[in-house]
Amino acid sequence: ESGEFKSLADFCDRVDLRAVNRRSLESLIHCGAFDKIASNRNQLIHDLAFVYDWAQSRARDRSSGQGNLLDLLGISSNGSKANKNGYDAPKAPPVADLPPQEKLKFEKELLGFYVSDHPLQSLRKSTQVLAPINLAQLGDYKEDTILCAVVMINNIKKVTTKKGDSMAILQIEDLTGQVEAIVFPKSYERVNPLLITDARLIIWGKVDRKEEKAKLILDDAEPVETVQLVMVELDPQQATTIEEQHRLRGILKEQCPDKEKAKIPVVAIVQSGDARKLVRFGRQFWVQDCRTTVQALNNARFLAHIQMLTGV
Structure with a gap:
C-alpha cells in the first residue's frame, strides 16, 4: 500500500x-x-x-x-x-x-535448504586439485573403485553391530547430489570425531554397487580446512628433462608403497618467466606423509614445500 x-x-x-x-x-x-x-x-x-x-x-x-x-x-x-x-x-x-x-x-x-549459497561452493576451485568425483556420478564407477569426494554430512545414523562394534550410516551431499555412505567399525574408530552434521570433509572410499543404488564405503576422512598438499617447484629445465621427470616420479613412488594409504596429492609449480602453471600429478603419485616427502624431495635437489589445500 x-x-x-x-x-x-x-x-x-x-x-x-x-x-x-x-x-x-x-x-x-x-x-x-x-x-x-x-x-x-x-x-x-x-x-x-x-x-x-x-x-x-x-x-x-x-x-x-x-x-x-x-x-x-x-x-x-x-x-x-x-x-x-x-x-x-x-x-x-x-x-x-x-x-x-x-x-x-x-x-x-x-x-531445510540453503538460499544464498552452498557451503561447498567456495571450495569448488581449490579442491579441483584433488580430482574429486561428483556424487551424482557415483553409479558410473565400477565396484571397489577407490575415489575421493568433497562432501557435507547431512545426517548420521549410528549403528551397533552384533559383535558390539560401532559403525555409522551417513547421508552425504555435494553440489551435484546426495548418496549414502557406510562407515564400518575399523574406519569408524578413526573418523568418528569428524562425523558431525554439516561438517565439510574430504572423504576417501570405495564404490559399493551390491544394491540397486550405488553407495560409498568410507575409508578415511579429513576436514577440508586441514588437508595438505605437497608442492614441487620446477624450473623449465627440470620440467622438460626426461631424466629429471623419472627421478622425481621415482622419489614420489618411494614415499607410498601402499597406494590405498596415499591421500596427499602432489602438485608441480612450473615457472617459466612470469608465467606460473600448476600441474597435478596423477593419483598413482600421491603420497602418505607430507613432511617425509618434502624432505626426500629437498634432499634430491627438488624445491618442495607443504601447502594447505584451501590456499591453492
Missing part, C-alpha cells in the same frame, strides 16, 4: 506486530528476507532488539489516536524527527556481519 519497505524500522512500523512476533522477524532476517534492504544480518538482529519495542510504542500511539497528530507534525512520540525514510528509529552500535558458513547454517535450520 505504501510501496516497498525501506528499512527494518519501516517494516516493523507498517506491519501488524500482533501477527508477526520478534522470533518470526529474527527467522526472516536469518533466512535473508531483508538482504535487499540491508545485507548485514547480524546488524539487523541487533537492531531488532531496539526497533521492535520502538515500533510497538508507535503502534500503541496510533491506536490511541495520538500517533495521527504526531505523524502530521513530523515527530514521533519520543520527540525524534522524521527523515526521508520515516522516523529515526533507534539502532544498535555497528557490528560485523555473520561468517558465511553461519549464515548458511541458519538458512538450513530454518528452511
Whole structure:
C-alpha cells in the first residue's frame, strides 16, 4: 500500500506486530528476507532488539489516536524527527556481519535448504586439485573403485553391530547430489570425531554397487580446512628433462608403497618467466606423509614445500 519497505524500522512500523512476533522477524532476517534492504544480518538482529519495542510504542500511539497528530507534525512520540525514510528509529552500535558458513547454517535450520549459497561452493576451485568425483556420478564407477569426494554430512545414523562394534550410516551431499555412505567399525574408530552434521570433509572410499543404488564405503576422512598438499617447484629445465621427470616420479613412488594409504596429492609449480602453471600429478603419485616427502624431495635437489589445500 505504501510501496516497498525501506528499512527494518519501516517494516516493523507498517506491519501488524500482533501477527508477526520478534522470533518470526529474527527467522526472516536469518533466512535473508531483508538482504535487499540491508545485507548485514547480524546488524539487523541487533537492531531488532531496539526497533521492535520502538515500533510497538508507535503502534500503541496510533491506536490511541495520538500517533495521527504526531505523524502530521513530523515527530514521533519520543520527540525524534522524521527523515526521508520515516522516523529515526533507534539502532544498535555497528557490528560485523555473520561468517558465511553461519549464515548458511541458519538458512538450513530454518528452511531445510540453503538460499544464498552452498557451503561447498567456495571450495569448488581449490579442491579441483584433488580430482574429486561428483556424487551424482557415483553409479558410473565400477565396484571397489577407490575415489575421493568433497562432501557435507547431512545426517548420521549410528549403528551397533552384533559383535558390539560401532559403525555409522551417513547421508552425504555435494553440489551435484546426495548418496549414502557406510562407515564400518575399523574406519569408524578413526573418523568418528569428524562425523558431525554439516561438517565439510574430504572423504576417501570405495564404490559399493551390491544394491540397486550405488553407495560409498568410507575409508578415511579429513576436514577440508586441514588437508595438505605437497608442492614441487620446477624450473623449465627440470620440467622438460626426461631424466629429471623419472627421478622425481621415482622419489614420489618411494614415499607410498601402499597406494590405498596415499591421500596427499602432489602438485608441480612450473615457472617459466612470469608465467606460473600448476600441474597435478596423477593419483598413482600421491603420497602418505607430507613432511617425509618434502624432505626426500629437498634432499634430491627438488624445491618442495607443504601447502594447505584451501590456499591453492
